[in-house]
Amino acid sequence: MNAAAADELVFLPLGGSNEIGMNFNLYGYGPPHARKWIVVDLGVTFGDQTTPGVEIILPDPAFIEEHAKDVLGVVLTHAHEDHIGAVPWLWPRLRAPLYATPFTAFLLREKLREADLLDEAVIREIPLSGTIRLGPFEVTLITLTHSIPEPNGLAIKTPLGTVLHTGDWKIDPDPLLGPVTDQAAIRRLGDEGVLAMVCDSTNVFVDGEAGSEAEVRKVLAALVGQLKGKVAAACFASNVARMDSIIRAAEANDRRVCLVGRSMLRMAAAARSVGLLTDTAPFITDAEAGYFPADKVLYLCTGSQGEPRAALARIADGAHPHVALGAGDACLFSSRVIPGNEVPIRNLQNKLADRGVRLFTERDHPGLHVSGHPCREELKRMYQWARPAIAVPTHGERRHLLEHVALAKDLQVSEAIAPRNGDLVRLAPGRAAIIDEVPAGRLYVDAGVVTPENGEALRERRHAAFNGMLTVALALDRKGRIVSGPQVRALGLPGDEGYELSDAIDDLTDEAKTALGKLSREDRDDDHAVEQALSRAVKRAAFRIWERRPVVETTVLRV
Ligand SMILES: [Zn+2]
Numbered sequence: 218m219n220a221a222a223a224d225e226l227v228f229l230p231l232g233g234s235n236e237i238g239m240n241f242n243l244y245g246y247g248p249p250h251a252r253k254w255i256v257v258d259l260g261v262t263f264g265d266q267t268t269p270g271v272e273i274i275l276p277d278p279a280f281i282e283e284h285a286k287d288v289l290g291v292v293l294t295h296a297h298e299d300h301i302g303a304v305p306w307l308w309p310r311l312r313a314p315l316y317a318t319p320f321t322a323f324l325l326r327e328k329l330r331e332a333d334l335l336d337e338a339v340i341r342e343i344p345l346s347g348t349i350r351l352g353p354f355e356v357t358l359i360t361l362t363h364s365i366p367e368p369n370g371l372a373i374k375t376p377l378g379t380v381l382h383t384g385d386w387k388i389d390p391d392p393l394l395g396p397v398t399d400q401a402a403i404r405r406l407g408d409e410g411v412l413a414m415v416c417d418s419t420n421v422f423v424d425g426e427a428g429s430e431a432e433v434r435k436v437l438a439a440l441v442g443q444l445k446g447k448v449a450a451a452c453f454a455s456n457v458a459r460m461d462s463i464i465r466a467a468e469a470n471d472r473r474v475c476l477v478g479r480s481m482l483r484m485a486a487a488a489r490s491v492g493l494l495t496d497t498a499p500f501i502t503d504a505e506a507g508y509f510p511a512d513k514v515l516y517l518c519t520g521s522q523g524e525p526r527a528a529l530a531r532i533a534d535g536a537h538p539h540v541a542l543g544a545g546d547a548c549l550f551s552s553r554v555i556p557g558n559e560v561p562i563r564n565l566q567n568k569l570a571d572r573g574v575r576l577f578t579e580r581d582h583p584g585l586h587v588s589g590h591p592c593r594e595e596l597k598r599m600y601q602w603a604r605p606a607i608a609v610p611t612h613g614e615r616r617h618l619l620e621h622v623a624l625a626k627d628l629q630v631s632e633a634i635a636p637r638n639g640d641l642v643r644l645a646p647g648r649a650a651i652i653d654e655v656p657a658g659r660l661y662v663d664a665g666v667v668t669p670e671n672g673e674a675l676r677e678r679r680h681a682a683f684n685g686m687l688t689v690a691l692a693l694d695r696k697g698r699i700v701s702g703p704q705v706r707a708l709g710l711p712g713d714e715g716y717e718l719s720d721a722i723d724d725l726t727d728e729a730k731t732a733l734g735k736l737s738r739e740d741r742d743d744d745h746a747v748e749q750a751l752s753r754a755v756k757r758a759a760f761r762i763w764e765r766r767p768v769v770e771t772t773v774l775r776v
C-alpha cells in the first residue's frame with residue numbers, strides 16, 4: 218500500500234469527545250474530495266431531568282450519512298451501550314457491514330432482532346486478535362481488559378501510518394474472565410511506530426491504578442459470608458466477571474442465585490454463548506427463590522443506577538411480584554455512581570433503608586467496586602508501550618480531555634490534540650491539526666421516534682413541566698356570536714386558600730371575554746385572529762396571577 222500525494226489520514230469524532238457517552242468515531246483516508254471512511258463504535262447516551270420523557274440520545278450522523286456509500290465498515294470495540302447502543306437506530310442510515318467479536322456480536326444480533334433489522338444488517342464476527350481489511354485500512358484487534366467481556370483496542374494501519382484506537386480499557390492483572398491485556402502486541406506496535414493514539418480519558422484525574430476484579434471477588438466473598446438474611450447485590454449486568462464473582466460468593470456461602478431483571482438474564486445468555494458462566498449451579502427463578510430460607514438465597518439485580526423500572530427500584534417500592542426485602546436483609550451495590558445518577562440512586566437507597574435493609578456501597582465499603590477505565594499510572598504505561606507521535610484524548614468531558622493532553626505532554630508525546638465532536642483532525646501528512654468542522658449534534662429518541670435535539674415536542678413538554686398549561690375553548694356561530702365559552706381549564710397551576718384556583722379561572726375567563734369583545738366583526742370571522750386575541754389576554758393575566766408563562770392552547774369551534 219502506497220500513499221498518493223494528495224492522500225490524508227483524518228480522525229473525526231461525531232460523539233464521545235467532550236462527553237462520556239455516545240461514542241461515534243470516524244477515520245477517513247484519501248484525498249479530501251474522495252475519502253473512504255470506517256466507523257469505530259456507534260453508541261448512545263442517556264437522557265436526564267433536562268430531557269423529560271427522553272431516555273435515549275443518539276449522535277447525529279447527518280455528515281456521514283451523506284457519505285454513506287464511502288463507509289467501508291462499522292467496527293465495534295465492545296458491547297457497552299455507549300459503544301453499540303445506537304446501532305439499531307442509526308444502522309439503516311449507513312448500511313455498512315458491522316464487525317465485532319463473538320460476545321459483542323451476540324448482543325448486537327439481539328438488538329437488531331428487536332429492531333427487525335436482523336435480516337438486513339450484515340454482522341461479520343472477528344475472532345479476538347483478528348485482522349480485517351477495509352479498503353486502505355487494515356484493522357487488527359488488540360485484546361484489552363475493561364469491565365465487560367471482549368474489550369478490544371484497534372490497530373488501524375494505513376499507508377500514512379498506524380493509529381492505536383484504544384476503546385475503553387484498564388490494565389487488570391487478573392480480570393478473572395478472559396485474557397489479560399495483550400501488552401506484547403501493543404509493544405510490538407510501538408516498535409513498528411504508532412502515528413497517533415486515540416485514547417480513553419475517563420479516569421485521567423485519578424492517581425494510581427483502577428484495581429483488579431480479583432480484589433473485588435475477595436471483598437464480595439468475605440462480605441456475603443458475614444450476612445444472615447436475604448442478600449441482594451446490584452452490579453452492571455454487562456460486567457460478567459463481577460456477576461461471576463457475586464455468584465461464587467453466593468455459592469461459597471451456600472446460597473442459590475436468582476437473577477432479577479431482564480438485562481441480567483440477557484447478559485447471562487450472551488456470556489454463556491461464549492463459554493462464560495458455564496460452571497455455576499443453575500439459577501433459580503424469582504418465584505422459586507421465595508420458597509428458600511432467607512440465608513439460602515442471593516438476588517443478583519439490575520438497577521444499581523436507580524433506574525425507575527429496573528428490578529431494584531421495584532423491590533425498593535415493594536412492587537416486585539416475587540422479591541421482598543426488609544429488616545435483617547442486605548443490599549450490596551457493587552457499582553459506581555455514574556455522574557448524573559446521584560439523586561435517583563440516593564432515593565433508591567433511602568427507600569431500601571426505610572424498609573430496614575442494610576446497605577453496603579463502595580463509599581463505606583472500599584473494594585466493593587473497581588473502575589473499568591485507566592487511571593494515571595495505567596495511562597503512563599500505555600504511552601510507554603505504544604510511544605505514539607500524536608496523542609488524541611477521547612471518551613471524556615472537556616476537562617478530562619485537556620488534562621489528558623497535559624499528561625501526554627508530560628510524557629514527552631510530541632503532539633497532542635483534544636478535538637470536539639465535529640472537529641476533523643488531520644493526522645497525516647504534516648503536523649496534526651484541526652482542518653475543518655463538520656455538523657455534529659444529538660438526536661433524541663422520544664417515544665420511539667428519532668427527533669432533532671430540542672425539537673418542538675420536547676421544548677413544549679419542558680415548558681409545560683415548569684410553567685403548567687392553560688386551555689381556552691370557545692364556540693362561535695356564523696355571525697361571530699358566542700354560543701359557548703370561553704371555557705378556561707388549568708393544568709399544573711396552583712391555587713391556595715386566599716386565591717383559589719376557581720377564582721383564577723374566573724379571572725382568566727373574564728379577561729378572555731373582554732379580549733373577545735374588543736375584536737372587530739371581521740376579526741371575529743377569522744379563527745386565527747380570535748385564537749391570538751384569547752391567547753394573548755390569557756397569557757397576560759396568567760403572568761399577573763402567577764408570574765408564570767404557562768403553555769396556552771386555544772380552540773375555536775364554528776357551529
Ligand atoms: Zn465507554
Ligand SMILES: [Zn+2]
Nearest residue numbers: 295297363385
Ligand atoms: Zn466500556
